[in-house]
Amino acid sequence: MMRHHLNTWFSLASLFLVSSFFLLASCVTGNDTDNSDPGVGGSTARFVIQKGHLITIDSDYLQVFSLENPEQPKIVDEFTVRWGTVLETIYPYQENRLLIGTNDGAFIMDHSTPGELSVVMIANHVTSCDPVIAHGSIMYVTLRNGRECGVDIQTDEGVNQLLVYDISELGVVDNDTQEVGLATLLKTIELDQPWGLGINGDSLFVCVNDGVVELDIATPSDPQIIGDYSAQCNDIIASTDPMILTHSSGIRLMQNSDPGLTELAVIRAGE
Amino acid sequence: MAGRSSVLNYLIFSVMIGTAIFYAHFREGTYIGYLFNWTQLPEFQSSSTPLFIQLHAPSFLQTFFIALIYYVLVSPSKYWSVVFSFTVASALEISQLSRWQVGTFDVLDLLFVLLGALTSAGILSIYDICNRHATSTTKFTTQSSRWKGLGLVLTSYWFTLGCADGTCDPETDNCIFPVVLTWEELREDTHPSYGNTSTLTRPGKVHVQPPYLFVIDEYRGVHIFDQTDPLNPTRIVFLPIKGALDVRINGDYLYVNSFTDLLSIQYQHLLDGSFTQDHITRTEHVFQFPSYHLFVPEGYRLEGHTEKYIDYQLNPLYYGRQYPNKGFIIGYYDADFKPVVYGDFKLEEDQ
Numbered sequence: 341m342m343r344h345h346l347n348t349w350f351s352l353a354s355l356f357l358v359s360s361f362f363l364l365a366s367c368v369t370g371n372d373t374d375n376s377d378p379g380v381g382g383s384t385a386r387f388v389i390q391k392g393h394l395i396t397i398d399s400d401y402l403q404v405f406s407l408e409n410p411e412q413p414k415i416v417d418e419f420t421v422r423w424g425t426v427l428e429t430i431y432p433y434q435e436n437r438l439l440i441g442t443n444d445g446a447f448i449m450d451h452s453t454p455g456e457l458s459v460v461m462i463a464n465h466v467t468s469c470d471p472v473i474a475h476g477s478i479m480y481v482t483l484r485n486g487r488e489c490g491v492d493i494q495t496d497e498g499v500n501q502l503l504v505y506d507i508s509e510l511g512v513v514d515n516d517t518q519e520v521g522l523a524t525l526l527k528t529i530e531l532d533q534p535w536g537l538g539i540n541g542d543s544l545f546v547c548v549n550d551g552v553v554e555l556d557i558a559t560p561s562d563p564q565i566i567g568d569y570s571a572q573c574n575d576i577i578a579s580t581d582p583m584i585l586t587h588s589s590g591i592r593l594m595q596n597s598d599p600g601l602t603e604l605a606v607i608r609a610g611e
Numbered sequence: 612m613a614g615r616s617s618v619l620n621y622l623i624f625s626v627m628i629g630t631a632i633f634y635a636h637f638r639e640g641t642y643i644g645y646l647f648n649w650t651q652l653p654e655f656q657s658s659s660t661p662l663f664i665q666l667h668a669p670s671f672l673q674t675f676f677i678a679l680i681y682y683v684l685v686s687p688s689k690y691w692s693v694v695f696s697f698t699v700a701s702a703l704e705i706s707q708l709s710r711w712q713v714g715t716f717d718v719l720d721l722l723f724v725l726l727g728a729l730t731s732a733g734i735l736s737i738y739d740i741c742n743r744h745a746t747s748t749t750k751f752t753t754q755s756s757r758w759k760g761l762g763l764v765l766t767s768y769w770f771t772l773g774c775a776d777g778t779c780d781p782e783t784d785n786c787i788f789p790v791v792l793t794w795e796e797l798r799e800d801t802h803p804s805y806g807n808t809s810t811l812t813r814p815g816k817v818h819v820q821p822p823y824l825f826v827i828d829e830y831r832g833v834h835i836f837d838q839t840d841p842l843n844p845t846r847i848v849f850l851p852i853k854g855a856l857d858v859r860i861n862g863d864y865l866y867v868n869s870f871t872d873l874l875s876i877q878y879q880h881l882l883d884g885s886f887t888q889d890h891i892t893r894t895e896h897v898f899q900f901p902s903y904h905l906f907v908p909e910g911y912r913l914e915g916h917t918e919k920y921i922d923y924q925l926n927p928l929y930y931g932r933q934y935p936n937k938g939f940i941i942g943y944y945d946a947d948f949k950p951v952v953y954g955d956f957k958l959e960e961d962q
Contacts, residue, residue, distance in 0.1 A: 379820035379860050387857040387866065394859065394866055394873075398898045410864045411875050411892040580819045582841045591814050591826055593841050604841045607826065609814050 382575035382586060383471040383536045388430045388438060391454040395438060397427035402440070404455055416455045429471045439479065441470040446481050446523075448507060460511040463523035468499060471536050471575070475544070477508035478560040479523060482534035482546060502529040502537075502546060504561060526561050536586075538578025540596055545583070547573035552585070552601065569601045620683075623738055627679045634672040663948055666788070670720040674700040674727030680767050682735055685760035689735035697728035699768065784912040789903070790950045792853065793938035797870060798895075800888050801832075801851050803881055809834065809849035813953075818858045823847075823882075825858045825865070830941075830953040833858055833867055835881060848881050854901075869893070871900045871934065896934055903940035908956045911943070 381387070388395045394405040394413055400421050405413035421427060421442065429441035438449045438457070448461040468483035481503045505523040533549035544555040544563055554567035571592055573585035578596075582604050585592040590608035594601045678696035682689055701724050707716040811834055815827030824836040824844060832851040838844040854870030865878040877890040907913065942952030 379818050381818050381859065382816060385816060385857060385859075387859040387868075389859050389861045389866070392861075394861070396857070396868075396873075396898070401899065403897070405873070405897075407861055407864075410862060413866070413873055413875060413894055413897075415897060575816070577817060577819055580821070582838070584817050584819060584824070586814060586817050588814060590811070591817060591824075593838065593844060595841070605844055607811060607814070607836065607844060609811055611811060 380577055380580055382577050382584075383431050383473050383538060384429050384575045386427075386430060388432050390432050390438065390451055391436070393451075393455050395430060395451075395457070397430050397440065399426055402427060402430075402457075404457060406455055417457065419457070431471070431473055433474045439472040439474055441472040441481065443468065443470075446470060446472045446479070446505075448479075448510065448523075450510075459520055461507055461509075461521040461523055463503075463505050463507075463525070465503065473537055473539060474507065475539050475557060475560050477506060478526075478557075479505040479507045480537060480544060480563075481505065482531070482537055484533050484535055500531055500533055502531050502534055502555075502563070503527075504529070504563060506561065527563070529555075529563065529565070536573065536575025538576040538583070540578040540583065543578070543596070543598075545576050545578045547576055547585070552576065554599070554601075567599055567601075571601060571603060623679060623683060623734075626734065627676060627683070630672055630676040630679070634669060634676060666717075667719055667723040670700065670704065670723040671727040671730075674724045675731045677764065677768060678728060678731035678735070681764050682731075684763050685757055689732065689739055692735065693728050693732045696731065697724060700724045700727070785910055786914045787907065787911045787943040787945075789907070789913045789940045790942040790944060790952055791938045792870075792941045796938070797853050797872070798893060801891070803848045803850045803886050805848050805884055807846045809846070813955075815855075816857055818860060820860050825860070827855055827858055827867075829856060830854055833865070835878070848884075848886075850876070850881060850886075868898055870939075871896050871898050873897050900934060900939050901941075906940060906942045906952065906954045908943075913940070913943070 386397045389407070392407050393416070394407055396403050396405070400423075402419040402421075403415055404417040406416045407413055424444075426443045427440060428443060429439075431439045431441075433439045433448070436450065436452045437460075438451055440447050440449060445462060445464040447459050447463070449457045450460045451457055463479070463481065465481070465483060468485055470481050470483050472479060472481045474480065483499050483501045483503065485500060503525060504527040506526050507521075507523050509521045509524070511519040511521040531546060531548050531553060534553075535547045537544065537546045539545075539557070542556060542558045543566075544557045546553045546555065550572075551568060551570040552573055553565055554569070555563035556566045557563045571585055571594065572587040572589055573592070574588065575586045577584040577586075582593040582595055583601070585594055588609065590606050590611075592606050593604040595604055674696050677700065678692045681695050682692035685692075701721060704716060704720050704724060811826065811828055812831055813829040815829040817827070818825040822837055822839045824838045826834045826836060828834060828849070830853065832849055832855050834849045835847045836844045837847055852867055852869050852874060854872075855867050857868050859866045860878070863877055863879055865874075865876040865881075867874045867876065873894040875892045875894070880886040880890045903913070942950055942954075945951050
């Protein structure tokens with residue numbers, strides 16, 4: 341008896357929750373202040389701040405929080421993706437675009453109007469984990485197999501690659517005729533378990549299984565491997581000085597000594 | 612004398628009710644549990660109660676409680692009350708060895724049944740000494756009314772038995788007891804540790820905001836380092852935040868997740884040491900909460916009443932996001948009753 345009562349209350353509560361989310365989703369602010377984020381995060385981030393909005397990904401949800409009242413962020417928009425797709429990484433690109441890596445593809449969203457997002461390009465690939473970054477009109481995506489990436493290692497070997505896409509043909513952002521562009525795959529480079537990646541000048545750094553690979557992207561569509569270093573990393577913040585490598589064993593501060601990487605300091609796990 | 616007797620009877624009734632409430636604290640899967648659940652009792656299995664107590668207190672309390680009920684309602688003899696209670700409780704515990712009785716047999720439970728019986732014997736002896744001149748007014752004195760009394764006692768047994776306790780079958784499963792983080796524990800006040808006093812347990816994501824480095828300690832909080840001298844980055848402060856995985860800065864505010872919640876922190880106060888709880892604001896229930904699979908090693912099943920921490924797992928696309936009432940699972944207790952939280956799988960490594 342009691343159990344049924346509990347279930348009834350639970351259903352009522354969930355009904356209330358669902359309806360409150362519909363209410364939240366329906367209110368969109370017209371805040372135009374550009375509060376650009378001077379800080380830098382890695383390519384495996386799930387939080388991004390762009391145009392006074394915090395954009396978060398959370399398994400199959402993408403949420404847009406208005407920071408108009410910085411103490412009380414408010415959800416102004418949210419998206420879900422189709423069943424089976426997991427949103428993994430989000431990275432700002434240019435002033436008004438976002439790169440989103442999922443377990444079965446990458447897509448680009450337009451963020452020209454603060455708080456309003458729309459998909460302008462899609463790049464599909466096999467099931468893997470994939471951080472994404474871009475340079476000019478070229479997008480770099482790493483694919484990595486492994487159990488944590490939705491790949492069944494017993495039956496599906498997955499792939500370990502750096503993919504180079506042309507993303508110059510973005511879709512049209514127009515409320516009437518919205519078209520989604522398709523990224524063109526230009527090049528595939530085999531790497532050992534690549535993960536996070538970052539760009540510093542003409543260099544693309546990619547974290548791999550036992551270190552960091554440096555690629556020359558003076559010609560962005562045709563990266564060439566020019567270095568291989570042994571520093572452990574899962575993700576890399578390359579555009580800052582010093583560069584930051586993150587890994588479960590610790591955080592490394594590195595100097596780009598061009599060519600090569602010099603370790604300045606390590607904040608080790610357990611310290 | 613009669614007045615004194617009724618005072619003592621009230622006393623023994625109070626002990627009975629008190630025991631029942633205390634029992635409900637540990638056993639939610641009983642009608643007593645459901646009854647007292649409505650009165651907002653503290654959560655059973657709260658992390659403040661040692662697991663050892665949580666596991667064995669029900670055996671003790673049930674034996675104790677039934678002995679008192681039996682004495683008041685049925686038997687004129689304290690010995691028979693204690694023997695009856697001990698026999699039935701042990702028989703139920705031993706029957707857990709069979710398939711058709713839910714729960715897990717444990718020799719320690721039997722020991723606690725014995726302790727419960729001995730404690731009730733002690734209480735009843737004191738009661739009898741104080742009460743020896745009084746004639747009892749509460750007992751069923753005729754043979755037929757004794758059967759009614761026995762019926763009442765058996766009903767109270769049924770009330771106190773776990774009705775769905777033990778979702779895990781120890782014969783076929785590897786059972787572990789979950790660690791639950793309640794909403795109150797998630798939202799407790801947090802106090803920064805200034806200076807180089809804390810440890811980076813599990814390095815996570817990093818946010819660079821020159822000259823500062825914000826480093827996530829996965830599920831535990833955020834460290835702020837000064838990297839003015841890149842050869843020697845120094846820790847300024849560590850702020851514990853349960854469930855922290857991501858960090859970003861906008862203006863004067865630091866945004867960090869705390870499992871389901873989003874925190875806005877005025878971080879300048881962390882840098883200059885003037886931080887108070889007023890500088891942190893929590894936007895509740897904006898993110899999904901973690902699947903317990905993240906924090907429980909593969910191949911293990913959870914013991915106890917866990918469905919209310921995990922039964923929300925409906926597709927949020929159709930049902931909206933739902934959150935369990937009490938909290939959610941963040942780990943399990945290992946063989947030494949030590950909590951292993953946030954997926955630091957020692958159990959798996961040991962094998």
